[in-house]
Amino acid sequence: MTTEYLxxxxxxxxxxxxGFLAGYSHxxxxxxxxxxxxxxxxxxxxxxxxxxxxxxxxxVDIKQGAANVFQKELVRAKNKGPVTxxxxxxxxxxxxxxxxxxxxxxxxxxxxxDPPDFVFVQTxxxxxxxxxxxxxxxxEKVRVSMTIETDMEDIRKYFSPDAPPIAARLKxxxxxxxxGVPTQATIAPMLPSSEAFPQLLKPLxxxxxxxxxxxxxxxxxxxxxxLGIQAKYDQIGMExxxxxxxxxxxxxxxxxxxxxxxxxxSQKGFEP
Ligand code: SF4
Numbered sequence: 174m175t176t177e178y179l180x181x182x183x184x185x186x187x188x189x190x191x192g193f194l195a196g197y198s199h200x201x202x203x204x205x206x207x208x209x210x211x212x213x214x215x216x217x218x219x220x221x222x223x224x225x226x227x228x229x230x231x232x233v234d235i236k237q238g239a240a241n242v243f244q245k246e247l248v249r250a251k252n253k254g255p256v257t258x259x260x261x262x263x264x265x266x267x268x269x270x271x272x273x274x275x276x277x278x279x280x281x282x283x284x285x286x287d288p289p290d291f292v293f294v295q296t297x298x299x300x301x302x303x304x305x306x307x308x309x310x311x312x313e314k315v316r317v318s319m320t321i322e323t324d325m326e327d328i329r330k331y332f333s334p335d336a337p338p339i340a341a342r343l344k345x346x347x348x349x350x351x352x353g354v355p356t357q358a359t360i361a362p363m364l365p366s367s368e369a370f371p372q373l374l375k376p377l378x379x380x381x382x383x384x385x386x387x388x389x390x391x392x393x394x395x396x397x398x399x400l401g402i403q404a405k406y407d408q409i410g411m412e413x414x415x416x417x418x419x420x421x422x423x424x425x426x427x428x429x430x431x432x433x434x435x436x437x438x439s440q441k442g443f444e445p
Contacts, residue, residue, distance in 0.1 A: 176208050177232040178270060186239055186280075187246045190259060193391045196444040197293070198255060200262040201243070203276040205234040207264045209297065211333040212405060213362055213386065215396040216263045230335065233268055240279035247287055256289040257445040267298030281307040288314050291445040295359070296320065298337055299345040308354045316355045318382065318443070319346050323364040324373050331409065332364055346377045359442065362386050362397075363423050365414040370423070371430035379435050382442025383424055387417040389439050 190197030205221060207214070210230015216222055217229040225232065250256045260266050266277040284292055285307050292311065294301065297320035301308075308315050321342050323329055329339050349356045358374045360366075361384035374381060386397035394417070406415040413419065420438070427436050 175231070176270075177227065179232070179234045180237045181205070181234045182238055183236050183242060185246065186236065186243045187250060187258075188262075190257070193389070193440060193443070194259050194262060196440070197257045197259045199250065199258050201258050201260040201280065201292075202262060202264050203236055203239055203260070203266050203271070203280055204264045204268050205236070206230075206232045208233055208268055208270075209265055209333065209336040211336060213332060213397060213400065213402050215386075215390045215392075215400070218396045218399055219263065221263060233264075233270060235270065235274050236276055239276050240283050243280055244283045244287070247283060247289065251287070251289070257291040257293075258284075258289050259293050259295065259443070261295060265296050265298055266294065267296045267300040269298075269300070271298075271300055272303075278304055278307065281311075285310045290314065291316075293318060293443065293445065295443075297342060299341040302345050302348050305349065305352045305354060308349070309352060313355060316357060317349055318357045318359045319349075320359045320361060321346075321374070322360055322362060323366040324370040325365065325367055328364050328366070332405065343373065343377065350377055356380070357382055357437075357442065360384070360423060361389055361442075363414075363420050365411045366423060368426060371427045375430050379431075380437065380442075381427055381431055381435060382437045382439075383420055383427065384439045384442065385417075385420045386415075388420070 187199040222229045271277050292315050294317045319342050326339050357380035358378045359382040363385045387394040390396045403415050
């Protein structure tokens, strides 16, 4: 699938942290749109996507000059109080085009020279490893949350064919942890996985976040229902994995491997 890229010059980058992200003072999106185009992505249902008139996953706006705008906003925000940033809420900050454009890297550079109180980097891309040098300079003021919804590559391909392979994400978590960057594995949205999944994560992280459509889509599962995701489960005979209590399957498996204080459910796992 070809991706349409447009350059934009936004006047603001920081948005107020609201709803699910109310624990943050701000959210920060280096891009608009997301080429990973996951089938379950509820951003599809939001105005940013519905007003666009093109299918979610087929377009990305690149926020050129983002660092200059952000630098000034960050100074102003810090003058008003603590600044905690969630990056990103409606895209993945490590789009494939980030390799060339380096918008996210430029924002991290700003944060290294003028650190916010905390920044949470939410991604599923191995490209985050490129920025280990900057992440290390943020010390304990950063956490990289790597989305790993399942350990089963065929399931990943079925729900999210254009996203990076699971093995590459696990490898990246390993590299980040070895370097000393604070990390977590984020099983969100929880997809069907094998019994061995927690064992796979255990050597890589001491913090796991588990979330599903019902707790985590910001609408009690309504947005996901509108996407018709249940039918995707039915098609592959995985009905038992779709429902408000299905997360217990993985939660109970995690509990056998991780201490309970290392397992965070839904919003708690995304807080600063
Ligand atoms: S990576 Fe995140 S923002 Fe991008 S399509 Fe998937 S769920 Fe949506």
